[in-house]
Amino acid sequence: MIKATPKPLEEIINYVKDFNKILVAGCDGCVTVCEAGGMKEAKVLGSALRLYFTQAGKDHEVVETTVTRQCDKEYLAELKDMVENADAVVSIACGCGIQYLTEMYNDKIVFPGVDTHFMGINADRGIFEERCAGCGQCVLASTGGICPIARCSKRMLNGPCGGSEAGKCEISKDTPCGWHLIYERLEKLGQVDRFTQPVDPKNWRTSRDGGPRVIIREDLRKAEPQHGSAHS
Amino acid sequence: MRLQYPTDIHIIKVPCTGRVDLFHLLQAFEQGADGVFVAGCLEGDCHYMHGNLYARKRVERAKEILAATGIGRDRVEMYNLSAGQGTRWAEICREFDERIRNLGPSPIRFAHEKKAA
Ligand code: SF4
Numbered sequence: 001m002i003k004a005t006p007k008p009l010e011e012i013i014n015y016v017k018d019f020n021k022i023l024v025a026g027c028d029g030c031v032t033v034c035e036a037g038g039m040k041e042a043k044v045l046g047s048a049l050r051l052y053f054t055q056a057g058k059d060h061e062v063v064e065t066t067v068t069r070q071c072d073k074e075y076l077a078e079l080k081d082m083v084e085n086a087d088a089v090v091s092i093a094c095g096c097g098i099q100y101l102t103e104m105y106n107d108k109i110v111f112p113g114v115d116t117h118f119m120g121i122n123a124d125r126g127i128f129e130e131r132c133a134g135c136g137q138c139v140l141a142s143t144g145g146i147c148p149i150a151r152c153s154k155r156m157l158n159g160p161c162g163g164s165e166a167g168k169c170e171i172s173k174d175t176p177c178g179w180h181l182i183y184e185r186l187e188k189l190g191q192v193d194r195f196t197q198p199v200d201p202k203n204w205r206t207s208r209d210g211g212p213r214v215i216i217r218e219d220l221r222k223a224e225p226q227h228g229s230a231h232s
Numbered sequence: 233m234r235l236q237y238p239t240d241i242h243i244i245k246v247p248c249t250g251r252v253d254l255f256h257l258l259q260a261f262e263q264g265a266d267g268v269f270v271a272g273c274l275e276g277d278c279h280y281m282h283g284n285l286y287a288r289k290r291v292e293r294a295k296e297i298l299a300a301t302g303i304g305r306d307r308v309e310m311y312n313l314s315a316g317q318g319t320r321w322a323e324i325c326r327e328f329d330e331r332i333r334n335l336g337p338s339p340i341r342f343a344h345e346k347k348a349a
Pocket residue numbers: 002027028029030031032068069070071072093094095096097098
């Protein structure tokens with residue numbers, strides 16, 4: 001899921017300090033799992049902002065809530081009254097949710113309350129690791145199920161590079177070399193011949209190189225009423 | 233053993249300090265508490281394994297938040313003692329009471345009183 005971390009409180013206070021009515025909007029999706037933007041975090045942020053405003057002697061009304069997902073307009077619609085009643089909104093959903101909320105309530109000022117980092121896994125309590133960079137054309141089938149884009153610091157398709165040492169990446173002794181992992185896994189699978197031929201360059205247009213991306217799945221789209229149908 | 237400790241300390245019992253969440257600590261301040269301390273079992277002695285260690289981390293987070301909001305980080309503290317240390321309990325209460333008296337009333341209580349007046 002998407003991994004985010006709460007922004008420093010000082011930064012959020014700085015955004016909202018000149019507003020009176022503030023809505024803290026959390027999301028029950030990914031950011032609840034990584035404990036950055038769920039109900040608990042909304043309550044903490046709401047409480048912290050009330051403490052700040054009260055001690056500063058400023059009039060205020062801070063309320064907090066969450067919706068099932070801020071990346072769906074059906075759920076964002078539930079916020080209508082609360083958003084309308086607020087002077088500013090702090091969204092603690094991921095960057096997608098924050099933007100969709102902004103798009104839906106276009107005349108409202110919306111601030112980000114988290115920093116969104118990557119798509120990753122929960123390695124342990126409080127440890128989140130990146131696994132996929134959303135390149136749009138998955139190559140895991142030929143890399144032993146280990147992603148060279150997300151897990152090689154140089155995103156190389158023909159690794160490892162000369163910086164790989166004792167299984168670690170040259171950027172840090174704490175970072176496993178993605179290509180070392182790929183080699184070990186392919187060796188286990190008896191597929192190391194993959195390394196005898198360089199692979200062709202990847203089509204990066206499916207990644208960010210093609211600009212902002214949109215997926216249109218015709219099979220999922222709403223069916224248009226058909227001409228001449230019995231119901232028309 | 234009849235030990236004296238300051239009478240204006242309000243005790244909220246929880247089964248384990250691991251139950252104390254960050255927003256519980258903040259809510260106490262919102263309601264006008266001048267200071268809050270969490271008294272957990274000795275480290276290594278938690279009946280639920282790690283409850284008191286989690287509590288300490290939350291108290292640390294509460295300190296950061298209270299500092300950023302202008303309430304001050306010293307108004308919240310974590311102590312560890314066993315159920316058998318009555319003398320230590322009384323000592324902690326006096327120590328914390330004195331610390332908070334030196335800091336004076338919480339700005340939140342001031343604001344509440346001003347509003348009520
Ligand atoms: S808005 Fe972001 S955090 Fe919330 S469910 Fe959607 S993707 Fe996940």
